[in-house]
Amino acid sequence: MRGLAARLRARQALLLAGMVALIAMIAAFGAAAALAAGQHDNAELQLARRNELVVAAATAEIGRYVDAVGAIASATGAFENLTAAKFAQVTAPLAGRQLAGATSVVYVVPATDGQIAATQARWRTRGLPNLRLQPAGPVREHLFTVFSRWLDDSTGRPLSGIDVGQAPAPVRALEAARHTGQVSISDAYQLLIDRNLPEAQRQMSFVLTAPVYATSPVTGARIQSGWILMGLRGQQFLDTALSQVSQGLLDVTLTADDAAGHPVAVAAVRSTNIGRRDLTSDGSITVADHRWQLHVAAPAAALPGGINELPAVVAVAGSLLGLILAGLVWVLATGRARAEAKVRTATSDLVAAESTAREQAGLLEAVMNSISDGVVVIDEHSNQLVFNPAAHDMIHSTEHADERDLAARYGFYEADGVTPCRTADLPLVRALIGEHTEQAELVIRNENHPEPLTLSVSARPLHRANSQVGAVAVFHDVTARKAAEAELAASINDLQAFAAVAAHDLRTPLSVVAGYAELLSYGLAEGDDVATLQPIAARITSGVDRMRRLIDDLLAYATARDGRLNLEPVPLRKLVDEVVADHTTHLRVPGEPQPPMPDITTAALPLVLVDRAMVRQLLDNLIGNALKYTRPGQLAHVVISAHPAPDGRVRIDIADRGIGIPADEQPRVFTSFHRVAQHAGGYPGTGLGLAICHRVVERHGGDIVAADNPGGGTLISFTLPLMGTAPVATRRVLPHLPGATIPYS
Structure with a gap:
């Protein structure tokens, strides 16, 4: 009987230990599955956000090209008799706009077979004496290139005289621009100038075109005289447009229709990460009268905050803990004698199990403390189980508030920031009754947060063994x-x-x-x-x-706003001397009496790390203003000097003895199209010069102010980064002491 009872107790102990191990493994793998699902959702959200950035970057970049083509078309139409020199003048600002992938800009005119000779003769008299139009077969209307400007480093035969009508894609784009009067873009195709390249170097490309309208000398009516056409290589454009936002994490493919209306892959940017691209997202952008498709893919494990090994760690640790508990149950249930014999071993195992559990708990706590999103977990009785530091920073309770009214206690408002939120509508409270909430927007404002925070809140109920045991909410600022x-x-x-x-x-x-x-x-x-x-x-x-x-000012203003910074070491003194020479050389006419020259004094100036073209425009505007705004009959006096700035940069002062700027106007002179009322009558200008200066200085991370010059006139001060510092980096502060110096050139 004793043997039978012992065997029965052993079976019961084995069954009990198995149940403990099974329950522990189910809990561990359930928690791991929940973490894995959350990580996958977060990775998808990360990719969706990066896809939005990719679409926004590509849209902004192609918008610069569309604007440039439209502006050149408008400027070209302003000339009554367009010549090669005028076309070169109009298109000159494009060279500094850094339009990646843009091959050239050309002026295209139509001609039938019977008009070819007359058209060739007319444009030869306008600066193209060697022009030879080359019709490409019998067509209803030839489309010849006349004036042109290369925008990249391409070399080869001249672009003038080519019949664009031999390619169907640009012909349809030109017809669309003629019909709508707006900028149009072609289907994807290989540019005529690229067809002689090796196959491996050819790219799918586009042309942007806009109609040019001129005033008829006979009727005075507005008529179309031709088109402005710009070539754009797809791969070079995509590489530049996405160089910042992709960060080497994403595969991005640009797809557009070809001449036959079939979608083709135009260009692609590939991530350096290895592994299966298990996350994808699609977007589209509108370019003139066409739509491009962008396909974004990435390995989930490569995205910041994406999938990692935590679920596996949780599953393994929970399983180990369950097995340890099951073994402990087995030891306790198999009898006092065996328990007494192995009490020391069991105690040692228990200590090890507790240490492992503490380590796992510490790991989970470290994870919760390190993530930037706030996490709050409550049980079915609304008691707080988890309230990580990020949640504590975002959510502070209001003193003396009703503890039962959670919305008032924490200062929650609806997305408008005005309407108080009801406690029953809070995502965490709704999760307690089994509802899921995804990315609901709430505003929190109380004495701890006088400046309101806007939070995106996702909440879900927590279930275990077919019953709800609480809820979890994630707060994202x-x-x-x-x-x-x-x-x-x-x-x-x-x-x-x-x-x-x-x-x-x-x-x-x-x-x-x-x-x-x-x-x-x-x-x-x-x-x-x-x-x-x-x-x-x-x-x-x-x-x-x-x-x-x-x-010119509009193009310079757009360049200062949208152009990419090409930082390089620039000797500021040499650049100032060039600008001064440009403004004074015309006053010295050989063989004629020399008029009184402006008095311009230039102190030692430093070597700066700037975009040379933008800073030259800045100096040209400021020195030009100092020379222009003087009283009639008064000789201009200008002093240009440099001083160390407290943030490790250099402050440049340009002081004059001119008519000055009223004190109440000084804060507003850098606004677009703003002109001082006292200056508008007798001094020509567009009101954009100082706005351009403000943009240039701002792009270099500095500031610019206008003030009275002691003794009369105006003092303009602005800051630039010294060589060795970056426009947006943390800079070493120079002590403002007598005799403090910086290297000057």
């Missing part, structure tokens, strides 16, 4: 993202206002030119003498100069 979205919306509004002002300022001199041109035509018809007509012609020339200045 999206305040910065919401502020960026608001700033983007404000920027769009600013751009719309900018376009309206620019259109008005271009229309005004255009109306003047049109009016005086009509007077000139009437005077010629009446036989007026030259002395009578010369003032009218001078007014027309003045109006054209004003439009040209505004167009």
Whole structure:
């Protein structure tokens, strides 16, 4: 009987130990599965956010190209008699805009078979004496290139005289631009200039085109005179557009329709990561009258915060702990004698098990403490089980608030930041009744958070053994993202206002030119003498100069805003000397009496790390203003000096003895199209010069201010990074002591 009872007790002990081990493994693998699911969801969210950044970067980059083609088309149409020299002048700013992948910009004109000889003769007289038009077979209308400018390092035969009509893709784009009057983009194809390249070097490419409208000298009506066409290589464009946002983590493929309407892969950027691309996301961008598709893929394990080994660690650790507990149950259940014989071993095993459990608990706590998202876990009675440091930083309870009213206790509001949130609507409370909430937006504001935070909250119920045991919520701070979205919306509004002002300022001199041109035509018809007509012609020339200045300033303003910084060491003194020479050389005419020259004093200036073209524009505007804004009959006096700035940069001062800027106007002179009322009458300008200066300095991480110059005139001060410092890096602070020096050139 004793043997039978012993065997029965042993079986019961074995069954009990097996149940303990099974329950522990189920719990461990359940927790691991929940963590793995959460990691996968987070990886998908990371990829979706990066896909949004990829789409935004590609959209912004191609927008620069569309804007450039439209601006060149508008500027080209402003000339009554377009020549090679004028075309070179209009397209010169493109060389500094760093349009990656852009091959060339050309002016295209139409001609039928019967018009080829006359068309060739006309453009030979406008700066292309060796032009030879090369028709490509019988077509209804030839499309010849005349003027051109290379935008990359390509070399080869000249672009003039090529019949673009031999390729169907650009022909359809030109027809679309003619029909809509807007910028159009072609289907994907291989550029004519690339067809002689080796197969491995050819790229799928596009052309951007915009119609050029001119005023008919006969009827005065607006007619289309041709097109501006720009070639764009797809792979070079995509490499540059995504160089910052992809960060070597993503595979990105750009797809567009070819001439037959079939989608083709135009270009691709490949990640350096190895492994299966188990996450994908798609997006699209609108380019003129076409849509491009972007396919983004990445290994989930390669994304920051993506899949890692934590679920496996949890599963293994939980299983080990379950086995240890099962063994302990077996030892305790097999009888007092055996327990007494192995008590020391059991005690040792228990200590090891406790140490392992503590280590695992410490690991889980370290994970919770290290993640940037707030995590809150509560049980079915609303008692807090987990409240990690990130959650504590985001959520502070309000003193003297009702403990039962969670919304009032923590200061939760709806997404508008005004309407108080009800406790029953909180995602964590809803999760307790079994509801799932994904990325709900809440605003938190209380005495601990006087500046409101916008949080994205996801919450889920926690289940175990077919019963709910609590809820978990993850809080993500999206305040910065919401502020960026608001700033983007404000920027769009600013751009719309900018376009309206620019259109008005271009229309005004255009109306003047049109009016005086009509007077000139009437005077010629009446036989007026030259002395009578010369003032009218001078007014027309003045109006054209004003439009040209505004167009140049608009292009410079866009470049200062959107152009990529090409940082290089620049001797500032040499650059200042070049600008001063540009502004004074015309005053020295050989063989004529020398007029009084402006008094310009330049102190020692340092070597700076800047974009040379942008800083030259900055100096040209500021020195030009110092020379221009002087009283009639007064000789200009300008002093240019440098001083160490407290943040390790250099402050450049440009002081003059001119007419000065009223104190109440000084904070506003760097605003686009703003002109001081006292200056607008007697001094020509577009109101963009100082706005361009502000953009250039801001792009280099500095600041610029206007103040009174002691003794009269204006003092403009701005800061630039010294060689050895970066525009956005943390800089060494130089002590502001007498005799403090920096290396000057």
